[in-house]
Amino acid sequence: ETGVTQSPTHLIKTRGQQVTLRCSSQSGHNTVSWYQQALGQGPQFIFQYYREEENGRGNFPPRFSGLQFPNYSSELNVNALELDDSALYLCASSDGTSGGNTIYFGEGSWLTVV
Amino acid sequence: GNSVTQMEGPVTLSEEAFLTINCTYTATGYPSLFWYVQYPGEGLQLLLKATKADDKGSNKGFEATYRKETTSFHLEKGSVQVSDSAVYFCALRRIQGAQKLVFGQGTRLTINP
Numbered sequence: 722e723t724g725v726t727q728s729p730t731h732l733i734k735t736r737g738q739q740v741t742l743r744c745s746s747q748s749g750h751n752t753v754s755w756y757q758q759a760l761g762q763g764p765q766f767i768f769q770y771y772r773e774e775e776n777g778r779g780n781f782p783p784r785f786s787g788l789q790f791p792n793y794s795s796e797l798n799v800n801a802l803e804l805d806d807s808a809l810y811l812c813a814s815s816d817g818t819s820g821g822n823t824i825y826f827g828e829g830s831w832l833t834v835v
Numbered sequence: 836g837n838s839v840t841q842m843e844g845p846v847t848l849s850e851e852a853f854l855t856i857n858c859t860y861t862a863t864g865y866p867s868l869f870w871y872v873q874y875p876g877e878g879l880q881l882l883l884k885a886t887k888a889d890d891k892g893s894n895k896g897f898e899a900t901y902r903k904e905t906t907s908f909h910l911e912k913g914s915v916q917v918s919d920s921a922v923y924f925c926a927l928r929r930i931q932g933a934q935k936l937v938f939g940q941g942t943r944l945t946i947n948p
Contacts, residue, residue, distance in 0.1 A: 754935070763839075763924055763938030764879070777935055811878055813936075824928075824936060826871075828878040 724748060725827035727812050733833045734802050742797045742830045744812030750825075751816065753795040755787060758809040758829070770795055802834045837862045841925050841939035848915055849947050856910040856942050858899075858925035866927040868892075868901050868908040869936065873922045882910075882923070917946045 724747035734740050746753050752771045756764035766779035770789035784800040793814075799806055809829045815822045842857040860868065870882040870892070883892030888903035897912045908925060925939040 756936075761941075763926075763940050764936070766935045766937070769935065779935070813879075823881055823884070825881070826879040 725812055725814050725825050727810075727827040727830050729830060730828070731831045731833075733835060736802055736804060736834055738802050739798065739800045740802060740832060742799075742810050742812075742832070744795045744797070744814075744827060746793045746795065746812075746814030747825050749816060750814035751793050752814060753789055753793065754813050754824075755795070755797045756811040756813065756826075757781070757806075758811060759805075760808070764811055767797070799832075804834050807832060807834045837866065837927060837929070837937045839925050839927055839937055839939035841923075841942050843940075843942070845943040845945060847945045847947065850917055851914045852946075854910070854912040854915045854919075854944070856923055856925075856944070858908045858910065858939060860906050860908065860925075860927050862906075862927055862929070864929060865903070866929050868899070869926045869928065870897070870899055870908070870910050871924045871926060871938075873924065873941070875921070879924065915944075915946050917948050920944055920946045 726745045728743050754769035755767040758764040767781050769777040773789045786798045789795045811829045812827045813824045815824045838861045840859050867886045869884045871879040872882045883894045885892040885901035891900045899908050899910045922941045922943050924941045926936045928936050
């Protein structure tokens with residue numbers, strides 16, 4: 722149990738639709754990041770939020786966007802869904818951005834785009 | 836850029852066998868190194884970490900040593916159990932900047948009784 726909770730756990734969307742995934746970080750953690758894990762692959766960094774501002778982004782198009790709220794919970798929004806967006810989306814939290822800090826992951830949200 | 840290369844799987848062993856999963860990395864500067872484990876249908880759990888050269892991370896009988904000279908962080912366990920069956924990911928993270936973990940492709944481990 723990492724204290725990072727994500728919702729929903731599974732969902733199915735149609736190509737072209739929009740989706741919002743939610744994450745509650747571990748208590749006291751002010752940094753949240755999101756990863757996409759395609760089947761059989763390692764997770765890929767999407768972006769990070771630190772104290773409500775995006776401060777790092779991976780190689781994902783602008784239709785992937787996010788928010789972090791004052792309580793440090795976060796949302797990942799994906800617009801104009803494509804079939805290749807089908808993946809496990811993982812939220813991770815930590816206290817600060819130091820390279821040695823432990824990063825805790827949630828159980829993920831499985832997204833299927835049909 | 837930063838990257839991690841892991842031993843290709845799947846790996847199948849018998850219970851009580853010795854395990855090694857190789858991991859090498861390419862990075863600018865001196866990153867922190869991690870091993871994460873993913874059990875079926877679950878998210879990622881941190882298994883162990885090392886934040887500087889020659890550090891040894893250990894947990895649940897698993898060990899890995901940060902080798903700067905060979906840019907490696909191989910995972911080892913002396914005697915595996917059926918419950919160790921999972922996918923193992925090696926990852927690195929820069930000391931400064933975004934909380935970006937760079938993962939290897941994962942190694943699926945199956946332990947037979």
